[in-house]
Amino acid sequence: MLLVIDSANVEEIKELIDYYPIDGVTTNPSIIVKEKLDFFPLLKEISEIIGNERELFVQTLTFKAEDIIKEAKYIRETVPGNVVVKIPVTNEGIKAIKTLKEIGIRTLGTTVYTPLQAYVAAKAGASYVAPYVNRIDNLTGNGVNVVKEITQLLEKHHYNCQVLAASFKNIQQVHNVCLDGAHGVTAAPDIIKGFLTHPATEANVQSFSDDWQKAYGEKSVVNTDKVKM
Numbered sequence: 048m049l050l051v052i053d054s055a056n057v058e059e060i061k062e063l064i065d066y067y068p069i070d071g072v073t074t075n076p077s078i079i080v081k082e083k084l085d086f087f088p089l090l091k092e093i094s095e096i097i098g099n100e101r102e103l104f105v106q107t108l109t110f111k112a113e114d115i116i117k118e119a120k121y122i123r124e125t126v127p128g129n130v131v132v133k134i135p136v137t138n139e140g141i142k143a144i145k146t147l148k149e150i151g152i153r154t155l156g157t158t159v160y161t162p163l164q165a166y167v168a169a170k171a172g173a174s175y176v177a178p179y180v181n182r183i184d185n186l187t188g189n190g191v192n193v194v195k196e197i198t199q200l201l202e203k204h205h206y207n208c209q210v211l212a213a214s215f216k217n218i219q220q221v222h223n224v225c226l227d228g229a230h231g232v233t234a235a236p237d238i239i240k241g242f243l244t245h246p247a248t249e250a251n252v253q254s255f256s257d258d259w260q261k262a263y264g265e266k267s268v269v270n271t272d273k274v275k276m
C-alpha cells in the first residue's frame with residue numbers, strides 16, 4: 048500500500064522522508080500556491096529531495112485536452128525524476144489521459160467523486176485515480192464507501208490502475224480506506240504524523256525506560272556513543 052505526502056512544503060517533505068517509508072509526493076495548484084514560491088523551481092527541489100525511486104505527482108491547470116497534453120509534456124520535460132501528471136476527470140481530461148497513455152506519459156485521474164469517473168479514467172489509461180474522501184463526505188456522500196466501490200470495480204475488471212485515496216481530514220478516514228482495500232493514501236504531513244501518535248505508546252516507552260534506569264542507572268543496554276552506525 049502506497050504512503051504519499053500531500054504537500055509541497057520542502058521542510059515537511061524532508062522531515063517525513065527522513066522518518067517514514069514514503070512512496071511519493073502529491074501536489075495540486077492550491078497546495079503549491081500556499082508555498083508562495085515559483086512553480087518549476089519548487090517542483091525541481093521536491094524532486095531532488097525525494098529522488099528517482101519515489102513518485103512526484105504534478106497537476107495540470109488548463110481546460111482543453113490539447114492544452115492539458117502540452118502542459119503534461121512540458122511538466123515531464125522540465126521536472127526531473129519519476130513524475131506522474133495529475134489530470135482532472137473532465138471530458139477534456141479523459142481525452143488528454145487517452146493521448147498521454149499512447150505516448151507513454153503516466154497520469155493520475157484526479158478530482159474523483161464517483162466510481163464511474165474512476166472507471167472511465169482507468170479505461171482511458173490512467174495509472175492512478177484519486178477519490179477525494181473528505182470532499183465527498185462534505186457533500187453528504189460517503190467517501191470511504193466510494194473508495195471501496197472504486198477499488199472493487201477496478202479489481203473486478205482487472206484494470207491496471209491503482210486507487211490512491213486523497214483528501215483526508217482525519218485519521219479515521221485513512222484507517223477506513225486502508226481496511227477497505229485502497230492501493231494507497233496521500234495525506235497531509237500532520238495526518239501522517241498522527242498515524243503513530245498514541246498516549247499509551249508514549250507512556251509505555253517511558254515506563255520501560257524508568258524501570259531500566261531504576262535498576263541499572265543507565266539509559267540504554269549499551270553505551271550508544273561507542274557503537275558505530
Ligand code: E4P
Binds near residue numbers: 075179215
Ligand atoms: C491530492 O491529490 C488532492 O489534490 C488532495 O488530497 C485534496 O485534498 P483536500 O481536499 O484536503 O484539499
